[in-house]
Amino acid sequence: MPVNVTRRLFVRQIAQSIGQLPSLDPLSFGPRILDMTSVLPQQQVEEMKNRTLVVVQLSGGNDGLNTLVPYDQQTYYNARPTLALSKGVVLPLNGEVALHPSMPALQALYNDNHVAIVQGAGYPNPNRSHYESMTIWQTASPDETMQTGWLGRYLDTARSLDSSINAVELDALLSPAVVGEKERAMAIENLQSFRVAPLTRQTQPSDEATIRALDSIQCGSCQEYNNLVNAMMEAGLDAMTASDIVREAASNYQTSIMYPTNDFSNRLKLAAQVVSSSLKPTIVYLQIGGFDTHASQKNTQASLLKTVSDGISAFYQDMDSKGKADDLLIMTFSEFGRRVHENGSRGTDHGTAEPMFLIGGRVTGGLYGEYPDLSSLDSNGDLIHTVDFRQVYASVLQDWLGVDSTPVLNSQFEKLNMF
Amino acid sequence: MNRRAFLKIALVAAGVAIGGYFGPDLLTVANTSVQSLESQVEFGAASFTTDDWKIPHLLRRAGFGASPTELAYFENLGVDAATDRLLNYENIDASNGPDQPNITMRFMRKPPTGEIVNLVWWWVNRMVNTPRPLEEKMALFWHNHFATAIYKVRSPYLMFKQNELLRDKGMGSFRDLLMGITEDPAMLIWLDGAQNRKVSPNENYGREIMEVFTIGVGNYTEDDVKAAARALTGYQIDKSGSSFFNPKQHDDGTKTFLGQTGNFGPQDIVSILASHPATAKSIARKLFAYFAYDNPSDDTVSRIANVYTRTDGDIKAVVEAILNSDEFWSAQAHLGLVKSPVEYLTTALRSLGATVNPKAAVATLNSMGQLPFDPPSVFGWPDGAAWINTSTMLDRYNFPLRIQDLDNATLAFEDSVDTATRTLLPEGLPSDVLQVIEQSTDSFPAERQKVRNIIRLTMSTPYYNLN
Numbered sequence: 073m074p075v076n077v078t079r080r081l082f083v084r085q086i087a088q089s090i091g092q093l094p095s096l097d098p099l100s101f102g103p104r105i106l107d108m109t110s111v112l113p114q115q116q117v118e119e120m121k122n123r124t125l126v127v128v129q130l131s132g133g134n135d136g137l138n139t140l141v142p143y144d145q146q147t148y149y150n151a152r153p154t155l156a157l158s159k160g161v162v163l164p165l166n167g168e169v170a171l172h173p174s175m176p177a178l179q180a181l182y183n184d185n186h187v188a189i190v191q192g193a194g195y196p197n198p199n200r201s202h203y204e205s206m207t208i209w210q211t212a213s214p215d216e217t218m219q220t221g222w223l224g225r226y227l228d229t230a231r232s233l234d235s236s237i238n239a240v241e242l243d244a245l246l247s248p249a250v251v252g253e254k255e256r257a258m259a260i261e262n263l264q265s266f267r268v269a270p271l272t273r274q275t276q277p278s279d280e281a282t283i284r285a286l287d288s289i290q291c292g293s294c295q296e297y298n299n300l301v302n303a304m305m306e307a308g309l310d311a312m313t314a315s316d317i318v319r320e321a322a323s324n325y326q327t328s329i330m331y332p333t334n335d336f337s338n339r340l341k342l343a344a345q346v347v348s349s350s351l352k353p354t355i356v357y358l359q360i361g362g363f364d365t366h367a368s369q370k371n372t373q374a375s376l377l378k379t380v381s382d383g384i385s386a387f388y389q390d391m392d393s394k395g396k397a398d399d400l401l402i403m404t405f406s407e408f409g410r411r412v413h414e415n416g417s418r419g420t421d422h423g424t425a426e427p428m429f430l431i432g433g434r435v436t437g438g439l440y441g442e443y444p445d446l447s448s449l450d451s452n453g454d455l456i457h458t459v460d461f462r463q464v465y466a467s468v469l470q471d472w473l474g475v476d477s478t479p480v481l482n483s484q485f486e487k488l489n490m491f
Numbered sequence: 492m493n494r495r496a497f498l499k500i501a502l503v504a505a506g507v508a509i510g511g512y513f514g515p516d517l518l519t520v521a522n523t524s525v526q527s528l529e530s531q532v533e534f535g536a537a538s539f540t541t542d543d544w545k546i547p548h549l550l551r552r553a554g555f556g557a558s559p560t561e562l563a564y565f566e567n568l569g570v571d572a573a574t575d576r577l578l579n580y581e582n583i584d585a586s587n588g589p590d591q592p593n594i595t596m597r598f599m600r601k602p603p604t605g606e607i608v609n610l611v612w613w614w615v616n617r618m619v620n621t622p623r624p625l626e627e628k629m630a631l632f633w634h635n636h637f638a639t640a641i642y643k644v645r646s647p648y649l650m651f652k653q654n655e656l657l658r659d660k661g662m663g664s665f666r667d668l669l670m671g672i673t674e675d676p677a678m679l680i681w682l683d684g685a686q687n688r689k690v691s692p693n694e695n696y697g698r699e700i701m702e703v704f705t706i707g708v709g710n711y712t713e714d715d716v717k718a719a720a721r722a723l724t725g726y727q728i729d730k731s732g733s734s735f736f737n738p739k740q741h742d743d744g745t746k747t748f749l750g751q752t753g754n755f756g757p758q759d760i761v762s763i764l765a766s767h768p769a770t771a772k773s774i775a776r777k778l779f780a781y782f783a784y785d786n787p788s789d790d791t792v793s794r795i796a797n798v799y800t801r802t803d804g805d806i807k808a809v810v811e812a813i814l815n816s817d818e819f820w821s822a823q824a825h826l827g828l829v830k831s832p833v834e835y836l837t838t839a840l841r842s843l844g845a846t847v848n849p850k851a852a853v854a855t856l857n858s859m860g861q862l863p864f865d866p867p868s869v870f871g872w873p874d875g876a877a878w879i880n881t882s883t884m885l886d887r888y889n890f891p892l893r894i895q896d897l898d899n900a901t902l903a904f905e906d907s908v909d910t911a912t913r914t915l916l917p918e919g920l921p922s923d924v925l926q927v928i929e930q931s932t933d934s935f936p937a938e939r940q941k942v943r944n945i946i947r948l949t950m951s952t953p954y955y956n957l958n
Contacts, residue, residue, distance in 0.1 A: 201698070201702050203703075203870050241880075244857075245873060245878070245883070246880050256880070258880065259880035260881065261882040261886075262858070265882075265889065266882065266885055268888055269889040269892055271940060271943060281934040282931060282947070284931065285930070285931035285948055286888060286948070286951055289948060290953075300827075300829055300876060300879070301954070301957070303876055303879045304829075304879050304953040307879050307884045308881075308951075310881050311881035311882070361868075362642075366683045366693050367683045367686040415692070416686075416688050416692065417683060417686035417687075417693045419683070419686070452713055
């Protein structure tokens with residue numbers, strides 16, 4: 073079935089002509105795309121258009137100390153009588169830090185120079201509430217409450233100049249991170265249900281009538297009752313257009329890479345399919361939960377880190393086999409790390425700084441930032457961060473996505489040169 | 492008499508019963524009053540009379556919509572008596588309902604899917620058929636407030652017991668409810684309360700009871716978290732799934748908590764938090780946003796919070812104040828919320844007198860992001876615009892194809908497409924939307940397909956998806 077790529081544009085034009093959608097006004101306020109043509113050769117500008125940022129959110133607060141292990145420090149072993157990972161089992165990256173033993177797949181990528189690890193990412197006056205701290209990471213705004221996410225603000229800018237830019241979150245509901253003032257990511261929960269199902273068994277003219285009616289209901293009437301009505305109409309139209317494109321790409325997708333069988337890897341495989349479609353999303357966002365290990369942390373975290381490491385490795389190899397590793401950047405984060413001293417339930421309570429992983433063909437592998445000082449903790453017994461996470465965002469926005477990071481982050485941050 | 496009023500009487504005459512197995516004590520609906528024309532509320536291209544929107548609005552917010560017969564019954568009562576009947580539901584006999592899902596008490600690494608389906612469907616079915624809709628609406632509110640998820644609790648039975656607690660205490664004293672949830676086995680597993688021991692406290696419940704359940708961020712310090720955690724030590728769970736307090740694991744030393752000092756235990760923490768002014772405000776604000784609209788003014792919140800304070804946290808008094816407020820009956824409230832997935836599904840089934848395969852219900856709710864007993868985190872589900880995205884809109888277009896037993900609806904749909912759509916949205920659709928539905932329905936040859944197409948398209952309109 074030929075894909076009706078023009079429908080969305082067509083539909084958007086119709087919607088705009090009757091005042092349903094904001095017009096694509098390049099002069100609207102907000103951050104500007106860097107004029108790359110003045111600083112980069114044309115070839116590189118073209119290459120940037122093919123790039124994708126895949127954000128992997130580790131929800132619940134991943135214990136950074138047992139992810140990037142300071143295995144040469146006795147302080148670590150003293151603080152963690154039952155949870156410390158012994159020198160014999162960890163996977164050393166150098167003489168000071170090592171990966172958790174369930175992450176050999178990520179270690180292999182690290183050894184191939186495809187992994188940058190930012191040690192001790194955090195922000196001043198750390199918040200230990202899941203919700204508050206997750207909001208801070210997603211809005212990139214520790215000091216004041218913001219209604220828009222950092223990737224949403226990126227989309228507001230980027231789409232105002234190039235309406236073909238897309239973003240997708242692979243989940244039932246969107247994270248605040250990908251919701252901007254005017255623009256937001258599409259959500260795809262799973263491929264099977266991402267379509268308008270036919271009412272009858274055979275496709276017949278009446279089903280075409282249903283599709284036309286669904287289109288018209290969302291657009292033809294255009295009786296504005298409130299802004300929620302508009303949001304539903306726009307999401308519906310985007311969905312009907314995108315479903316054709318994504319499902320067609322998925323049916324053509326093939327891979328020889330064996331993904332692990334779990335929900336996270338299924339989503340990464342879906343990411344590979346979506347990235348390969350003509351939707352060509354610049355942003356893909358997904359999450360994995362369960363990291364809130366207040367009790368019996370050992371097995372739970374081991375299993376989660378294995379899932380993350382094996383899944384990301386399979387996804388990277390899949391993209392690499394299609395010649396797309398150089399256009400791929402995967403970034404992981406969690407809302408906070410966990411307390412240095414373990415608690416009485418063989419778990420750890422909410423903490424602060426954490427390592428972030430950036431994986432991709434163009435990444436300059438290695439360690440960035442300083443490991444937080446285990447002998448100099450804050451008044452709560454938590455690590456003091458050494459890199460502001462917004463420095464990482466700034467580097468990604470500027471050096472990977474090619475936009476001026478200052479307006480997106482509302483401030484200028486010193487970049488890490490990771491690409 | 493308008494067409495809708497005619498339909499109501501026709502249905503009653505035909506003996507179409509509302510509800511299902513509960514056997515509601517419906518009075519005879521007679522002399523449905525001619526609608527008054529006091530004022531008009533704009534609704535897209537269409538407009539409708541004031542009295543036409545009030546009862547549907549009330550039944551959507553304090554319940555899960557209504558069948559035409561049920562709607563006629565409440566319209567006959569009038570707004571005040573209808574509100575009273577919904578609020579004072581303890582007077583309504585619900586003893587014929589299903590009292591327990593088919594699950595047994597045990598701890599498992601992975602609970603069987605069948606038991607989860609049984610549990611979810613047991614509750615969804617209650618929402619669809621109960622003669623006490625506000626009782627279930629409150630249980631749903633508290634499930635979101637004290638959000639606990641089966642993925643960590645792993646026992647469908649303990650989730651069920653918590654659900655019973657939320658229903659039994661959901662309209663009583665907030666202090667009693669908070670004490671109940673503090674000792675609730677599913678909650679003790681969910682927020683590690685059962686792991687919170689004297690020698691080395693676990694802060695999880697001590698933090699969330701303040702941040703999420705009562706006073707909110709900004710009203711406590713990290714030291715208060717540590718003090719609360721110490722005061723809450725000592726709960727354990729036995730093999731039968733019951734919780735008990737073990738004094739040997741309890742830290743009975745002196746703590747300073749929110750400016751007060753004493754050798755506090757769980758009751759003291761619950762009591763201090765339940766009577767805190769910040770709790771009055773946060774509960775008032777959240778209940779108001781659930782029943783009326785988002786972002787109420789500070790004045791409105793203060794007025795409702797005063798009811799909480801004056802009644803020492805009587806939840807029913809707070810709900811009553813909200814349902815009787817001018818704000819609740821304002822144009823801002825009318826269709827000013829998005830139907831949550833649960834509301835989307837249950838309103839359709841209750842309005843149509845229809846059903847759905849339990850597995851299909853679970854799959855749809857899961858895909859739309861609101862599977863009961865499985866909220867994403869302790870913060871519960873998002874609300875409002877967060878329910879709207881490309882994935883969930885397609886789910887909303889497709890779910891109607893899974894609805895079964897449309898006999899009652901088919902009967903109602905013989906009159907006109909307009910009447911049919913009003914079964915799902917009593918206010919009716921804007922005329923141009925209606926026209927689109929009429930035209931597309933003509934292209935389906937079979938009667939059953941026509942009916943399903945009408946239901947599908949009505950449920951796909953933005954208007955049905957508002958609440």
